[in-house]
Amino acid sequence: MKIGILASNPNLYSHQRLIEAAESRGHEINFINIRNCYMNISANNPIVHYTGGEDLAGYDAIIPRIRPSLTFYGTAVTRQFEMMGVYCLNESVAISRSRDKLRTLQLLSRKGVPMPTTGFANSPEDTKDLIKIAGGAPVVIKLLEGTQGMGVVLAPTQKAAESVINAFKSLKANILVQEFIKEANGKDLRCFVVGDRIIASMQRTAAEGEFRANVHLGGSVDKVRITPTERKVAVKAAKILGLRCAGVDIVRSASGPKILEVNSSPGLQGIEQATGKDVAGMIIEYLEKNARPNKVKTTGKG
Missing domain, CATH: 3.30.470.20 (ATP-grasp fold, B domain)
Structure with missing residues (x-):
């Protein structure tokens, strides 16, 4: 198979391991830097180009590993590969869902998946009710755009929670207030x-x-x-x-x-x-069994 890792840092442990695992199983694998991709948006002939004019055609599978700051452009490039009929390990719509913490919680709650009690509001006037929804202090306050634990604060008291929430809201930040599982x-x-x-x-x-x-x-x-x-x-x-x-x-x-x-x-x-x-090897094995041309759930929609 010809596999591409769509990401931005080729030196990360995860990317090096995926390359090692794919090559050890006899596959061709290339690192595709998201920032170096550009797209030809034309009817019936979607193409992803690479810096220097290379046409990124002929891939059997793409492994998108998009950093949060590149979500918008990275999912657009992933969607373009989907429109080309390339099998993507995670498709663009699924990645977009997972990057929106609120949307994720709403989708999971609709299907009855258990999660900490969570509140979301826009107006600072709702701060006290928001804390109450989450069961009262201590509460965990999360920025919607946070990742790897960044933008997550534990407020041990009612007063501390109100101060943190109002400070975030004064910055026009979207936050979740969540039950703390002591x-x-x-x-x-x-x-x-x-x-x-x-x-x-x-x-x-x-x-x-x-x-x-x-x-x-x-x-x-x-x-x-x-x-x-x-x-x-x-x-x-x-x-x-x-x-x-x-x-x-x-x-x-x-x-x-x-x-x-x-x-x-x-x-x-x-x-x-x-x-x-060998988690990397198991990911490559999954692609071997499942990656087929035009086996795309969303066909680039959404």
């Missing part, structure tokens, strides 16, 4: 979904003095055995968003597992180190 003790689960199954899972533990368990913020990772319920919830969440490859973050609460986030470009380093599994 019993999780700074831990969460990352379930790595490929297709309709979880291929690996790990537990992330926040660094001392931190409540966010993200590895980028100093959190540690360990192999973990997840329950059948956690497995079912994670696979269901990825399926609802239309993601074939996803990192589903779950927190263990007193009332059962709750979805925190669904990531469409999950990193490979932590999960491979924690589990010892």
Whole structure:
């Protein structure tokens, strides 16, 4: 197969591992820098060009790994490949859904997927009611555009919550106010979904003095055995968003597992180190079994 990794940093561990895994299985794989792509938007002949005029035709599969700041352009390029009939591991519509935290929660809630109680509002006048919806302080306040734990604040008291919410709103920022799951003790689960199954899972533990368990913020990772319920919830969440490859973050609460986030470009380093599994190889194996010309759910729509 001829595979392309659509991303912006060729040196990331995840991208190097995918290249290594594909080449070891006899495939041609190229790194395609999103910033160097441009498109010919013409009737019946969609094309993606690359810096220097190269026509990016002939690919069997594209692995989009789009950083949040490039979501708009990256999904546009992904959509163009879809219109060319190229199989994309995650399609543009699914990536767009996952990048909008509010939309993600709305879609999951509609299907009855458990998650922390969450409030969303626009007017500062609704601040107190918003905190009340989330069960009262302490609450977690999240920027809709945040990623890797950035733009996430724990407000321990009512006064602190009101101050943080109003400060964000004065900046015209869109925020979510979410129930704080105290019993999780700074831990969460990352379930790595490929297709309709979880291929690996790990537990992330926040660094001392931190409540966010993200590895980028100093959190540690360990192999973990997840329950059948956690497995079912994670696979269901990825399926609802239309993601074939996803990192589903779950927190263990007193009332059962709750979805925190669904990531469409999950990193490979932590999960491979924690589990010892060849996650990159399993992704390539999935493409071998499923990538076919014009096997596109959305055909570039939306």
